[in-house]
Amino acid sequence: MARRRRRKLPSEPIEVQITDLAHDGRGVGRVEGKAVFVHGALPGETVRARVIDRARKHDEALTEEVLIASGDRVEPGCPWFDQCGGCALQHLSSEAQRxxxxxxxxxxxxxxxxxxxxxxxxxxxxxPWHYRRRARLSARFVKGKGRVLVGFREPQGRFVADVGHCRVLHPAFSDRLESLSELLGSLSVAASVPQVEIAAGDGQAAMVLRHLEPLTPDDLMRLKSWSEAEGVAVYLQSKGPDTVHRLCPDEHQLSYRLEAHDLALNFHPQQFVQxxxxxxxxxxxxxxxxxxxxxxxxxxxxxxxxxxxxxxxxxxxxxxxxxxxxxxxxxxxxxxxxxxxxxxxxxxxxxxxxxxxxxxxxxxxxxxxxxxxxxxxxxxxxxxxxxxxxxxxxxxxxxxxxxxxxxxxxxxxxxxxxxxxxxxxxxxxxxxxxxxxxxxxx
Structure with a gap:
């Protein structure tokens, strides 16, 4: 398959008038007749944006400054909103989002x-906060930072966003990204952990650690110690879904209740739940x-x-x-x-x-x-x-x-x-x- 040739990016920001929102929440405008999709921009706004990618029919850009703001704009609840692709609409009021x-x-x-x-x-x-009880988080050891980054990817999707916490994640995980980063960084396979799946029930939480290299006895000990200290069950996955198994604790069950119907439903951390x-x-x-x-x-x-x-x-x-x-x-x-x-x-x-x-x-x-x-x-x-x-x-x-x-x-x-x-x-x-x-x- 032929690789797409990277087009030269402009060195100076561009000014864009936003007329609509694309299906993925990016603002849509035109510069010299060419469509531009701008992360962090809203309809009715004029923004100064930095182009991050170019294609034949459209460009992609990140908002650097809002020159004329929409009446529906609000201050994002996350300080890393501009750098993380996990959310697309924090700058839009909840009523306007709906x-x-x-x-x-x-x-x-x-x-x-x-x-x-x-x-x-x-x-x-x-x-609208702390609602997400299931998520697949990317993990990557970044040599220049000397640590493992854990979270969603940046808006352009190439790198893992460097964030301290995540306000849309369930409380069981929203403030544990740095703890996960330290844990993964301490493992012998730190550079071979591409993702962590997290899941939370009503009173329980679990993570599934995907590792591409075998874990050492010391790695297993560190994972068990972290699990006990944080109260989060640890599952391991070395290859396909059939290799997933629980490392610790000995007994663990995720569940959620539907009180209006007097029901309790059990589920596995990799099973689909809303x-x-x-x-x-x-x-x-x-x-x-x-x-x-x-x-x-x-x-x-x-x-x-x-x-x-x-x-x-x-x-x-x-x-x-x-x-x-x-x-x-x-x-x-x-x-x-x-x-x-x-x-x-x-x-x-x-x-x-x-x-x-x-x-x-x-x-x-x-x-x-x-x-x-x-x-x-x-x-x-x-x-x-x-x-x-x-x-x-x-x-x-x-x-x-x-x-x-x-x-x-x-x-x-x-x-x-x-x-x-x-x-x-x-x-x-x-x-x-x-x-x-x-x-x-x-």
Whole structure:
């Protein structure tokens, strides 16, 4: 593969008038007719920016000085905002962030799906700091600094940002970046640790250390001592996901509660859970509210994970069937059902890109469907949802573009009406848009 030739960068800052926000939260402007994406700039602003990369059709830049400020601009809550790519919108007020995310959903539904809901739902939101209970942090030994940097990457993505703490991370980790840096720097494999995955439950925390070289007995001792002192479980990963194992303590379990439904859900530190605990709980409540369950319904939950939606739904439906493509998640979902004494739910492993019409669980038929697909959406399985008999469909999405595409298909080809839609601010200060939509048969 041919490498892209680096273009010469201008030595002086450029002045840019910002007219819009790109999908990733960068300001958009033009200089001499060429598009410029500017990190840290907002619509309506004029900024002085430093160009950090050039391509044939656009440039990338970092804001150095705001000459004319937007009325929605606020002081970023993090002193490293300009140097860290973990957040894109700290300089935009929380209300304006949600308004922009709502607008993205509106624009995607109208432009891609050519649909619009009968009503818009109020945004789901909560405290915008210390919400992130799962994250994958980069690690890199920097010889010039004489230490290991741990955190998110810089805005241009080439280097690990040098930060002291992170206000969006869960309290179990927000002030432990320097402690992690010292720990990794003390290991014999300091230069061979590319990442650390962190996860927090309601009262527990764990990290998964990815190491490319074998650990020495002294390394293991240091990790155990750190774990005991910090109260964080340590897992190790030497190669692929199947090599992950817990180093210490001898017993440990991550879990979170959904108090409104009297549920406790256990999970492994590498398993998917929604990163924002409070917004997740409110999103579940919104989904149940939209389904209007009366207690006699059979509900299908596609991409069910470890039971995040299935188990609360089972408290209100006659029967719930949860389908997931990953066997370890299905095993966890079954264990969580047993843990909570729920027996009106079943979980099955299935590849949802294949035709599952001959499966016994599908032939049983359903009154309602909930779907929470990956970013790629659910285009391949829309016919399955349309043919299962369900009158009501709740679609939870982490990508407004694929939700819009699928919404258009459901309305024009499968006889549904888009009744309602809205956003959930799952990732404050980032450009990520979580949304939920209700479809009913016409």
């Amino acid at each position: 308004a922009w995310k709502h607008k993205r959903l509106v624009d995607n539904l109208e432009r891609i799906g050519e649909v619009s809901p009968e009503r818009w739902l109020d945004p789901i939101a909560d405290e 990163v924002n605990a409070t917004v997740n709980a409110r999103l579940i409540d919104r989904a149940i509210e939209l389904m209007e369950l009366q207690g006699h319904e059979r509900v299908l939950d596609l991409f069910c994970g470890l039971g995040n939606f299935s188990l609360p739904l089972a408290r209100r439906a006659e029967h719930v069937t949860g389908i997931e493509g990953l066997e370890d998640l299905v095993e966890s979902a079954r264990a969580n059902a047993a843990l909570n004494g729920i027996d009106n739910v079943e979980f099955e492993v299935a590849d949802l890109t294949e035709d599952v019409r001959d499966r016994a669980w599908y032939r049983a038929g359903f009154d309602a469907v909930l779907i929470d697909p990956p970013r790629s959406g659910a285009l391949e399985i829309l016919p399955l949802m349309a043919d299962c008999g369900a009158k009501r469909l709740v679609y939870v999405s982490c990508n407004p573009a694929t939700l819009a595409r699928d919404a258009g298909e459901l309305v024009r080809r499968h006889g549904f009406v888009l009744r309602a839609a809205g956003i959930a601010d799952m990732f404050p200060h980032t450009a990520h848009v979580e949304s939920i939509a209700l479809f009913e048969r016409a």
